[in-house]
Structures are given as C-alpha cells and as structure tokens.
Amino acid sequence: MAALAPASPARPSKRSRSLRQAIGYGLLYVFLTILAVIFLFPFYSMVVGSLMSKEELFRSYPQLWPPNGPQFTAYRLLLQIATPEEVAASGLQNINNYNFVRYIFNTLLIASVAVALQVFFNTLAGYTFAKRNFPFKNQLFSVILATLLLPAAINFVPFYLLVAGTFGWKDTYWPFWIPSLATAFGIFLMRQFIASTIPDELIDSATIDGASQFQIVTRIVMPIMAGGMVVLGILTFVAVYNEYILTNLIISKPDLRTVQLFLANFKQATIRAPLYDLLFAGSVMATIPLLILFFVFQRKLVEGVMSGAIKG
C-alpha cells in the first residue's frame, strides 16, 4: 500500500521504509503486468486464431501458437487472392460475398469524408465561438451544450424514418455524413482548443491587413490548430469506423457493407467454430488501420479523451 500513496507516510527507520517501498513497487509491477497481459491477450488470441486452419480451430481452439505453424488461407480468402483449391476447400458458397477489400474501402470512404466534413465545419464554428463577438453568442452556445445532454435514443426511430424514408437515403452513405456535419462535441472541443492557443492579436492584425473571416480561418487558424484538428479527426474516425447500429439499418446491399456490418452479419450466421478462421482474420484486418492510427497519434487521442472529460 505504501507504494500506492503519492507521498509515503511511513515513519519508521529509513532502511525498513525503503525496503517496504521496494516490495510495494515490486508488487505494483507484478499487478500492472498481469493486467497488461489480460488487456493484450484478446488481441493476441485473435491473431493466433486467424492463423489457424478451420480444422485446427474446430479440434483444438485455445492455442498459444498455431500447432502447424501460421497459415494465411483465411487472409487470402478474404482478400480474394486464394487459389481455386483453397476456395473449394473453404466450403464458402460464394467467395464474392467475402470481398474484404471492398468492405474496407467502403468503411474508409465513409470515415474519411465524415472526418473531413466534421473537422472543417466544427473548426469554423469553434473559431467563431472562441474569437468573435456577436449578438446572442452565449445563448446559441448554451443551446449547443444543452444538445450534448440529449440521449440519441429519444428520436432514434423517427430519425431513421426521416433518413431512410423521407430523404430516401437507404443504401447510401449520406446518413453518416450530413446529419453529423457539425456536432456539439466537436464545436465544443475546437472552441476550447482555439480559445487557449490562438492569441487575439494574431487575428486582429490579420483583420487590419484586410483578411476576410474565411481567410483568417483557413490561412491562420487552421494551420495553427492542426494538432487540435487531428484530435477531433481521430475521435471522429474511430467512432465512424466502428459504427454499427445505424449502418445495420441503412445498408442492405452487400456491396455497400462496411467492415463492421460484414463481420457482424458473418458472426450471426456462424453458429459453430468452422468459419471462425475467417471471422478472426477479418477482425484482425479491420483492427489494423485503427491500431496504426492509435500508435501514430496516441498522444493526440489521449488529449482528446481527457479534454472531453475534464473540461466537459
């Protein structure tokens, strides 16, 4: 326990105190390491499962390593580069229904357009709320904050009917782009970032030099705020990339499916182990883009999650 306290309170002699601290820290490392293994293990077992053949999965699933060495058949099947023999042996009815490349392309398309729109429009609004003064500014900002408290469940059904029926957006990607063009969270986040990083003098001098509002945003605010925009962009990307509920209702054409929808449909159709090699391989490939993003922009992500919680 001594190690856990930021300031050690122990009074006894210096030696017993440092010994107790050493033991405390030792236990701490053991505990944190076990925990790290627990957090990493599902990822690891997913990778190992994806490298096993379906017979191996069926007969002896929990393995720390594929018994006959790694096999990439499942990946080749999903990437549509498997040999005819492998396709025949896989027992899949129609290999075109497992075109993972197409699904990942769809998902990346949805996510990147959503990110571009949200980052642009939220920065525009965030700048305006952070640096401009105009009538009803505070009231309008309060409205934005208040909408953060509205649970999405309230109008989920009429929203779906509006988007799919009235607008006729079933089997299109508009529902992922237009309704969330600008979001309360995004505006709030960008306003916080801009208010705390861009000095008023910079904007004043640009105004004196005759720059328009739009030029100020695109030429001065956005370059300086690139870091903040990345934070918002990643949070948006992760959320849209992993979206499932709305996708499940909107997308029914197989060719338009996202990775999540493909995997979910696949999982629900897979009753027992035989196809889990494909399911695991798909899960691994679907996670890779996010893992890359995670490790490249880890600091930004942490910043985003913390500023959402602590400033909010």
Next chain:
Amino acid sequence: MAQAIGTTSAVPQATRSTKWRALLREMWKHRVDYLFISPFFIVFLVFGVYPTVWGLRLSLSRWPGGQKPMEWVGLNNYIGLLTSDPLLGKAFVNTMMLLGWILPTGLAFALIVAVMLNARRLRGRGIFRTIYFLPFVTSGVIVAIVFSQFLDKNYGWVNLLLGKVGIPPVPWLTEAIPAQISVTLLLHWMGSGTNILIFLGALQAIDRELYEAAEIDGANAVQSFFRITVPMLRPVLLFMIITATIGLINLYAQVKLLTNGGPQNNTYTMFMRMMDLIAGNRFGEGAALGFLMGAVILVITFVQLRLLRSWWTVEGNLKG
C-alpha cells in the same frame, strides 16, 4: 393635450424600434459569423428537432410505415409498452442490474489502477497506460466476436484456464448469471482504459503539496486517499457516472453479438427492444420506447445530480 399624449407614447416607441434596428444592423454586420455557426443549427433542426417533434406524434399513432396512413391511438403505445410488452420489463431490469454492477466495480477498478499508475517513481507508466487504453479503438462487433470464442464453454480460453485449477466448465454464454457476468467482463475490458486515462489525468492535476501537507499532519496513505484524492476527483467521477449511465442504457451491439439477448432474455437490452420494434415495422411503439428511454435517462441523471450535488465542484468537497 392629445398631441402631448401622442408625443409621450411616441418617444419610447421610437427608441424601441431604433434599438431593434440597431440590433438587426449589428447582426447583419456579423452575418459571416452566423454563417459559420449555421451548419450545426441547420442539421440540428432538420435531424434533431424535427424528428423529435414528429416522433411525438408518431409515438401516439400506429404506423407500419410506407404509404399507409397514421392511425391515432392516443397513449396506447406507451400503455402497451409499460403494461403488456413481453420483453421490455425484463430489458429494464437487466439494464438496471448492469448499471448497479458496472458503475461501482468499473469505477473502483479504474480508480485503483489509475492510483497505481500515478505512483511517483513508477517506470513505464506510458507503456501501461497505452496497453490499457488499446481496447478503445476496437469496435463492439469485434470485441463480441473475440469474447464469444474466449468464453465458449468447450473451446474457450477462460474455461481452459479454469479447468487447470480444477473448476468444471462454466456455461458463460448459455446460463443467466454467467451470461450477465460475461457482458460485464466485456464492457469492463472495453471501457476501463478510457476511465483509467481520465482518472490518471485528474490525479496528475492534483497538487502534490496537498499530500505533503497531509503527511506532515500525520495522515497515512489510506487517509490521504479518502480525504484528498477521492474528494478532488468528484467532479470527474460525476461526469463518468453520467456518461456511463447513458452508454449502458443505449447498449446494443456488443450484447447483440455476444449473447443475442439470451439466455431466456437475461441479457436483453432496451435498445434491442427498439431495434426489434423497427424490424417489425412497429414504428409508433418504437418512437414511444425512445421517449421512455429518454425519460429513464433523464430521471436517473437527475437523481444522480441531486444525490451527488456536493460533488459538482472541487472547492465544496475539500471544505466539507
């Protein structure tokens, strides 16, 4: 006389209209600002306000969708959901049980780990933090896929390890209590990293001098934890309780794919009911359920805010 009255009443009128005109002129001068913030308000009106208002009418009607007419049924949808829906009561109880389980265990676990990570001379803090935060980027769909294999009665890792210490296989996904525990484990695995991160950020913002002062006053580690750490974290804790509550009431994808609401509907959620009503073209009842869920969230949030009123600010906590 008449003229005098006329002039006295004309004066305030004139100032009022000039005031209005000045305000309008001021607003016109800021038209670009309004343009810049307009996207949010346009989409909010079209995709937020309009469906909510129309949904209110929908929730009072029977409507199977398409070209068919809406049939007014008054409060029947609400009454039906509350009194004779076969699954909603179960779903509500399940959600409340999950809340009762997950909030205390999840927050306590995250807080303990965050306090450990905050130990002054810990090395590799960044690495541990990264690993615990990793599940943040995995989707509910994928987590459910991995966990369903993990918890499989005959082929899963968990039962394999339990078997090594002599515990017979547990039917993790096919019996009521184990299935509820499985859902809890999955949600903890997915969500703890974010909570740990937020707690750690808040812990690092606490002034070390507070602890040093307490130490001089003779406080031990446990005392300073409960007298300093916990009170300082209360606003963050409140935020986490409220967001976790909303998240749990909207729970869908993970449970749908892990247990599909089973066994015997013991992990069925309210959002699953909503999706089933949509699938059955029972849009009026679906809309009504949306408002009921909104009401549940509102009531719980309100109760939490009232009960934890003294938690809103840090200042109030340290004094009290």
